[in-house]
Structure formats: structure tokens, C-alpha cells
Amino acid sequence: MIARIWRGWAPPATADEYQRHYASEVAGHLSQVPGFRGARLLRSPDGDLVLFTSITYFEDMSAVRSFAGVSFDRAVVEEAARRVLTRWDEHVTHHEVVVNLGLAGPEPV
Template sequence: MMRRLWHGWTTPENADAYERLLREEIFPGILARKIAGLRDLEAWRRPGDEGEVEFVTVMAFDDERAVAEFTGGDPAQSVVPAAARKVLKRFDEHSLHYERVIEAR
């Protein structure tokens, strides 16, 4: 199991619009692709530094092959649709990936 983390920052004025875009367009579009090995998709939000609002997306994949299917090739490459680029102030060009080594329930 792998987790893919990506960060994007926007202004307080654009934060609700970006959240809406994630909820109504971006996440449904990702799920509609029915990517084999995509297990979970989440977004987290918090007030950031310097008057920004930070978003973190967390995706769970079975393996790197599934991540590569999501990105269209390079597993580290960020996937940021044009509509998101219009409201984001800045974002990670590459995502970080973590392999689960311990699971406790």
C-alpha cells in the first residue's frame, strides 16, 4: 500500500472555490477513470502561513504501477488540471510517496 501526498496553496478568497472544484469536478473525474489500484482519495485543508490556505491531497494506491496509471507515466509527476491552476497560488510540482510499513488497528 502506498500513500501519495500533494500540497497546493491558494488565497483565502479562492479557498472555497478550490474546495468546491475538488469536490464537484476533480475527485469525481479521478474516480470516473476507475484506476485499478486506487483505493482512497482525500483532501485536507488548513489555514497556511502568510495568508494562504493549504490543501493536501492524500491518495492510497496498491502499488507504483497504479500511481503511474493515474499520472500517465511518471509516478512522481503532479496532476493539476487547468481549472485548479487558475485558483491555486502555488503547488507541488512533484508528489511524495510513502509505503506503509506498519498497520495497527
């Protein structure tokens, strides 16, 4: 399994809007991607901004490519997200999941 990690920053005034966007539009889009295995959105204060860290899980790099295309290391940031974020990583990182202990609580999106 592959973890795809990306970060974006929003002012407190629009942070909830980004969170809603992720939970609805991003979740809906990802759920249609073959090989998508789940996602987590992390939120924390970062100075005067709110930092979001997105971790999406895919079966393999082929599934990542079906989501992100040929330039799979480039961030996929929809226009709605660009309107509410102040800045974001232009590139993502990919990591092989080598130990998965699971988490208590709701299943990934």
C-alpha cells in the same frame, strides 16, 4: 498500499472553489482509476494563504502510474485547479502505508 502526497496553496477568496473542484472533478477522475483506494484533502491556514494537502491512496505503484503516467513523480494539476491556486508542488512524494489504523467518519472519496 501507496500514499501519494501533494500540496497546493490558494488565497482565501478561492479556497472554497478549489475544495469544491477536488470533491467533484478530482474525485470523479480518481474513481475511474484502477487500483485507486481513497483520498483525503486536508486544509489549514498558512500565512495569508490556505494550504491544501492531498493524500491519495493507490493499491500499488502500477496503479499510481495508471493515474499519473510515466512521470509519476510529477504533480497532476488540472487547469481548473491552476486558475484558483496561487502555487503548488510540482512534484509529489510516495510512501508505502505500513500501518493503517483507520479513521472515524466518512469513507475516503
